[in-house]
Amino acid sequence: MAQITAAMVKELREKTSAGMMDCKKALNETGGDLEAAADWLRTKGIAKADKKSSRVAAEGLVAATTNGTTGTLTEVNSETDFVSRNDEFQTAVRHIADLSLDAEGDTAKLAQMETKTGQSVTDFLVTLVAKIGENMGLRRTTLLSVSQGVVTTYMHNAVADNLGKIGVLVALESSGDKDALEALGKKIAMHVAATAPLALDVDSLDPADVEKERNALIAEARESGKPEAIIEKMVDGRMQKFFKESVLMQQIFVMDGENTIEQVVETEAKTLGTPIKLTGFSRMQLGEGIEKVQEDFAAEVAATRGND
Structure with a gap:
């Protein structure tokens, strides 16, 4: 069996963008043949997949x-x-x-x-x-x-x-x-x-969501300057509205x-x-909670022109 060196693994990694361990396995499977190892990785769907894995998928x-x-x-x-x-x-x-x-x-x-x-x-x-x-x-x-x-x-x-x-x-x-x-x-x-x-x-609502809504309503009601007893009744009424909507x-x-x-x-x-x-x-x-990258193509073009 051919000896697999770090240099061989590095070269295959640069060629395919696959992970180090995947490159080493591919070289072992193909007796150290770089081209055959690259083909092996492509067949397994590993080549270039690692490079794409860092891109946002939303x-x-x-x-x-x-x-x-x-x-x-x-x-x-x-x-x-x-x-x-x-x-x-x-x-x-x-x-x-x-x-x-x-x-x-x-x-x-x-x-x-x-x-x-x-x-x-x-x-x-x-x-x-x-x-x-x-x-x-x-x-x-x-x-x-x-x-x-x-x-x-x-x-x-x-x-x-x-x-x-x-x-x-x-x-x-x-x-x-x-x-x-x-x-x-x-x-x-x-x-x-x-x-x-x-x-x-x-009863199934997250207590943290309920508390957050109540605190927001209390803060809003207090801006009216009304007594605390009135504020409490106002908030209770608005919480019932929150429940009916949520x-x-x-x-x-x-x-x-x-x-x-x-x-x-x-x-x-x-x-x-x-x-x-x-x-x-x-x-x-689909995609809720995933932060999407906003591409500003106009800014990219402007930046490119600035480097001319």
């Missing part, structure tokens, strides 16, 4: 999938919206979304699951990075499940079936007619996509503008003659 797709009583949302990012319309990328995202049903909402577990190529999801995407030419990666997955009933999916701004920019899951626990439950779940999911509630009910069960259903979501569920339960419990929802919006 576009891509959210995928929704369900088997009836279990549903998942999965976000896979790419650098540009153009790639989200690539058939190969869409096929890859669908495949990962199908695997997510067995990942139990655990992103780390999903990343290590075996794909149809025999690779882990992480390595599967590395191969795709090298092939398509953009940084991409699995960002997150979430899961909802019921013992009986349905988990309904809805995709807003869909670019293909169950692929788009905003995905929603709604879980309804009930022994009622599945088609009726699906229809109800779809309507509520569309409502969630539009209103982005913070929680299912008041909590799904208390929100006014966007499709009728009159009933709360809680009332909508109760009405359907009476129609079906069996209890229905809205046990949870999830809303996943």
Whole structure:
């Protein structure tokens, strides 16, 4: 076996932009042949993928999938919206979304699951990075499940079936007619996509969010110069308004503008003659929380002209 030197590893790294350990492995696999090692890295999808991995990937797709009583949302990012319309990328995202049903909402577990190529999801995407030419990666997955009933999916701004920019899951626990439950779940999911509630009910709200809102309202009310007792009542009233706007069960259903979501569920339960419990929802919006790099092309051109 040929001796693999640090200089050989360095040269291959410079040629392919692959990681040091990957370069060393490639050289070992090919008996120290530099060109063969570069080909080996390209075949494995490693060459140049590391170089792309530092670039911000805030576009891509959210995928929704369900088997009836279990549903998942999965976000896979790419650098540009153009790639989200690539058939190969869409096929890859669908495949990962199908695997997510067995990942139990655990992103780390999903990343290590075996794909149809025999690779882990992480390595599967590395191969795709090298092939398509953009940084991409699995960002997150979430899961909802019921013992009986349905988990309904809805995709807003869909670019293909169950692929788009905003995905929603709604879980309804009930022994009622599945088609009726699906229809109800779809309507509520569309409502969630539009209103982005913070929680299912008041008890599910993050205490830190509630405290932050209350403190902001207190500070605002004190500027009026009113007595503390009056301020307390003002804040209590405004907090109730905050709950009605932020909590799904208390929100006014966007499709009728009159009933709360809680009332909508109760009405359907009476129609079906069996209890229905809205046990949870999830809303996943592509790229939320990712800081995107804003390119100022005019400034770049001006800077270039200044160096002439």
